[in-house]
Amino acid sequence: MREPKGPPESALDPEGSAARGTALPPAEFAEAFNDELVRALAHVGHPDLVATREDTQIQDLLFAGLKDEIEASEIAAVWMVAEVDLELKLGLARQVGDEARHYRLLADRLRQLGVEPGGVDPRARGYSHTFRYLKGLQTAAERLAANAAREGLARLRNALVASFCDARGDGETARLYRDVIGPDEAWHLDFARRMVARYALTAEDQERARHAMVRTLQLVDDLPEGARAKGGAAGPTP
Ligand SMILES: [Fe+2]
């Protein structure tokens, strides 16, 4: 994991209101949170998302995606169990199922490409730094903010993987990422962005949510072990 990049200038707290203990109104916070997320995502480097090399194989990207999907499913399950709010619990339940389905889809695609994924357990080298960070978040506002960042990264990464597959002449894998997995990730992102303002009501919660979003983006280069060495994609494709 490389040294974290500095946090972007905050649209959420332009006048230091959090330091003064003044919370933004929910709608204002939601808009500012989204603006900051979009701006921060624009600064994420493509090599941090998909570290491809001349000899990178599409199967490397698919294998890296397996770990991302199982971790995304598991963290959503951890949060779901602890959640009281029914709308949030059901949203997380959907995400648990979606990410597990993505895992199956990537595994099926590997088989279609002649590679048996069953012999490799993507959990064998342990959980990623991102997973451990997300698991340690204690409040719904932090979890939703981090989830929005993770899903935003996923959308960027999946678009890059799809372009890589197209360039290699594998339109079927590109279609899988764009047309099958892509809409689910868009839903996860929109759900997290929509819900975060419901929970980030105090100045402290808003600041903690912002920090969770920034920190999750800083962990973007948290590659599954060995993925970068093989030229594979890394981090969340949830
Ligand atoms: Fe996913």
Ligand SMILES: [Fe+2]
């Ligand atoms: Fe997702």
